[in-house]
Every structure is written in C-alpha cells, then in structure tokens.
Amino acid sequence: MKQIGLKLRFQDGYDMAVAGGVVQYARTKGDWQVRGQGPWFFSLDQEALSECDALIARIEDDQEALFCASLGIPVVDIAGSSSLKLFSQVRNDDYQTGVSAGTYLKKLGSKNVAWCGVDQVHWARERFVGFASSLSADPSEIASFSRPLAWWRQLYEPSVELDAWLSDLEKPISLFCCNDLSAMKVELACQRLSIKIPSHVMVLGVDNETLLCELASPSISSIQPDCKTIGYEASAMLDAMLSSKQSGLHIRRIAPAPVTERESTRLVLCEDEQVANALRLIKTRATSGLTASDVAFEASICRRALEMRFRKYRGRTIWQEISDEKLDQSCLLLSHSNATIAQISEQCGFGSVHRFYSLFKRAYDVTPNQFRAKKQRF
The missing domain is CATH 1.10.10.60 (Homeodomain-like)
Known part of the structure; x- marks a missing residue:
C-alpha cells in the first residue's frame, strides 16, 4: 500500500477542494492510502510523514521547500510560491487569472484600473503581469499597492498607507486584488474612508472563498481557481513519478473558472x-x-x-x-x-x-x- 501524504493546511476552501481532487484520483488506485491533517484522512503527523512514499504539498516558502526536499521522496507542489525550483508543480494558471480579471473589468467599461498585490511571491507577480497584458498596459503605469502576505492577514488592522493610497486613486476605478484576503482588507478601508463600492471603486478578488466573499459588505466578486482539477492532476503527476513514467521537473498550469460576480462589481461604467x-x-x-x-x-x-x-x-x-x-x-x-x-x-x-x-x-x-x-x- 502506497502512503500518499497531503501537506495542506486545510484552513481554506482552496485546500479542501484540492483534497477533493486528490481523493477522486485515489479512488482509481487500489493501492493508495491518503494521509492528511484532520479527521477525514489517515494521520499525517511527523512520524507518518517520514513513512510516506510521495507527497502533495502546498509549499509557501523556501524553508518549507527545503524541508520537503529533505524527505527524499517524490513531491508535487500545488502553490508555486517558493523561489527554489526543487519540485514539479501543478497549480493555478496565475497569468491567465490576471488576463481574466482584466478582460472582465474591461467589459464593465473600466478605464482607470489599479492593483493590490503580495510582495515577493511568484503567483501574485504572474497575476499582475497577466492583468497588465490584458489591458495592453505597462505594469509600471498601473497604480499598485503591495505588501507581504502576513501584512494582509492583519485583516482588521487599519493602515494609514493603504488609506492614503485608496484616497489618492482617480475614481471611478476598478481594483484587481491578488486574492480575496486583500480584497476584504481593501473593502474595510473603503468603509472607513466612505468610498462607495462599486460606484467609486469596483473590487475583484481571487480564490472565491465563499464565506469571506459573502460576509463582506458589499459581497466580493472573485475568480475561482479550478482547485479540484489541480488536486486530480497533481495526483496523476505523482502517480507517473512513482511508476517511473515521468522524470525531471514539470509545471502544469490549470486555467481558472470564470468570475463569480457579486455586489462589488455590479456596475457598468461608461462616459456615455x-x-x-x-x-x-x-x-x-x-x-x-x-x-x-x-x-x-x-x-x-x-x-x-x-x-x-x-x-x-x-x-x-x-x-x-x-x-x-x-x-x-x-x-x-x-x-x-x-x-x-x-x-x-x-x-x-x-x-x-x-x-x-x-x-x-x-x-x-x-x-x-x-x-x-x-x-x-x-
């Protein structure tokens, strides 16, 4: 019986949907036992991790990448956040996500656009490049605000810098946020500043974290990564590695689903x-x-x-x-x-x-x- 580890946090819909894809693939295999955090799987504690034959992991930084490499087993990364090129990857097509955002906002008649991102992570940079490309714009020409992920996670902590940046934007404007977390923090700042959404600022996020998006006021429009397919294809890639049908490093990008439209972008802008x-x-x-x-x-x-x-x-x-x-x-x-x-x-x-x-x-x-x-x- 092959022990397949799922090194996921299971703190958001992304991990849960990826796990669903892994489980669906595992059903086609008679010799896979899936291990992960939580009551749904066989345990993946430190001892069990050392006994895994292969690993699907959401690797968020270089330290975690080095740890996974030290295990000496096949690993497929589903995040693409580490700067170290140690593993094959199956992940969201972040460039196409940016293109989708730009295409969607253009349809709403947006002429002024801006970007909120996360510092020094590949997926955010690729989303920004795709966004700029869809608008035929130089990235340096797009109003941008970027901070580390840990900064965005301080969701309810007011920020003088963010408030000043939002206040200075030429409005009406469409704001593409690299994830739903940053979109939520932007909305909270807009509420403090009495900036109306969507009439002054339209806000679009990524991940379609349903609870977060629906609890926001107004509710947040968001692009849904195809997480289940990411999990399924990561499993298929891992299977090929285990059977020696695939060697070397490979990257597979999975196209996102269409925008789930909610209140934060329900407006059409046109000077006529x-x-x-x-x-x-x-x-x-x-x-x-x-x-x-x-x-x-x-x-x-x-x-x-x-x-x-x-x-x-x-x-x-x-x-x-x-x-x-x-x-x-x-x-x-x-x-x-x-x-x-x-x-x-x-x-x-x-x-x-x-x-x-x-x-x-x-x-x-x-x-x-x-x-x-x-x-x-x-």
Whole structure:
C-alpha cells in the first residue's frame, strides 16, 4: 500500500477542494492510502510523514521547500510560491487569472484600473503581469499597492498607507486584488474612508472563498481557481513519478473558472449615459429573451443613434453585447450545473439549441458539450 501524504493546511476552501481532487484520483488506485491533517484522512503527523512514499504539498516558502526536499521522496507542489525550483508543480494558471480579471473589468467599461498585490511571491507577480497584458498596459503605469502576505492577514488592522493610497486613486476605478484576503482588507478601508463600492471603486478578488466573499459588505466578486482539477492532476503527476513514467521537473498550469460576480462589481461604467444605461439593462435581462430592439426601446434616443454610440464606446453592436452576456452565463451553467444543453440554451435565452451551438462554437472554438466535458471532467 502506497502512503500518499497531503501537506495542506486545510484552513481554506482552496485546500479542501484540492483534497477533493486528490481523493477522486485515489479512488482509481487500489493501492493508495491518503494521509492528511484532520479527521477525514489517515494521520499525517511527523512520524507518518517520514513513512510516506510521495507527497502533495502546498509549499509557501523556501524553508518549507527545503524541508520537503529533505524527505527524499517524490513531491508535487500545488502553490508555486517558493523561489527554489526543487519540485514539479501543478497549480493555478496565475497569468491567465490576471488576463481574466482584466478582460472582465474591461467589459464593465473600466478605464482607470489599479492593483493590490503580495510582495515577493511568484503567483501574485504572474497575476499582475497577466492583468497588465490584458489591458495592453505597462505594469509600471498601473497604480499598485503591495505588501507581504502576513501584512494582509492583519485583516482588521487599519493602515494609514493603504488609506492614503485608496484616497489618492482617480475614481471611478476598478481594483484587481491578488486574492480575496486583500480584497476584504481593501473593502474595510473603503468603509472607513466612505468610498462607495462599486460606484467609486469596483473590487475583484481571487480564490472565491465563499464565506469571506459573502460576509463582506458589499459581497466580493472573485475568480475561482479550478482547485479540484489541480488536486486530480497533481495526483496523476505523482502517480507517473512513482511508476517511473515521468522524470525531471514539470509545471502544469490549470486555467481558472470564470468570475463569480457579486455586489462589488455590479456596475457598468461608461462616459456615455445612454450606453451605460443600456449595458445595465443587458446585464440584468440578457438571458430573458432581450433583443437589440428592446434595448433601443428603453432608451431615450433612436436605435440607430444608440448603435452608433455602442460602436464608438464599446467597439461592438448591441446584439454582440447581449450575445456575450448570454454566453458568459451559459459557461457558468455548463461548468457548475447538471442542466441539459437544451435547458441551458433555454435558460440563457438563445431561442434554439442549434443557435446556441453555433454561437458557442464561434466564440470558444469548442461545442458546449466539449466545454462541459473539459470543465466537469473532475
């Protein structure tokens, strides 16, 4: 029986979801015994750790990396935080996470953007680079505030520096926070400063820690890493290492899930009031059979004038905005629900399954079934 250790803290949803992926893979193996912290696993105390045949670990710093290396067993790292390149990794695609954040905030009409990060960790730096890339901006041009992770963990400790930085930002502005912890600390600072969210500052985090995001006021929009897939693929990589089918160091990056939208970003910014009002209508009613004619009817100007303004300020038509909103919703349902393709087509207001397939394939270069198979494989 192979002893597979899970060196995770089990203090957040990230670790729990990763463990779920590991357990799912372990079920396919008749000779794996998973050891971890907590009542769900066989014990992973210091003595048991020395008896493990392999380890999946969330390695947060160089000291922890050196300790894991001293065990002399195959290790797969799921964090990518250490500067030492000692282990193969399966982790969130942090660059793509940043790209997703920038793409999402651009859709909301953001022109002013800022970044809150963590000092000297690879994952935060990659998220920032991806964010800047999606905006076609030089990172040095983006207003930034960064502190060590331990500083952000002092969640309820007021900070004169953070308050001053937030006060000086040109508003309205969209703020991409590297994780939900920093997003929560930013929101608390905004409350002290009477800065309104989302009308003055839109806040987007990462990790989608549901309890933290929902308890915040207003609730925090966040990007969800695909943790279960990370756990499953880390197990598969470890299995290949144990059977000598894989040698050397490898890094596999897992794309994140779409943004889970909550109150902190439920606003559409546009200097043209007619376009802004139309965009808010589209976000609210796109999946309810809304048409471009309906949008024009609600406006106080003619459809042709509204279309011209959409092309000027959004670079697209009203119909394209409606279609994109429906496709975004369909992706969420395909990823996180058991509804049939026909049901999703109807719920998202596509009119027919054939039309849904056609628009989806054109947008993502895969069919809805292929997209779901990839997302729900684990």
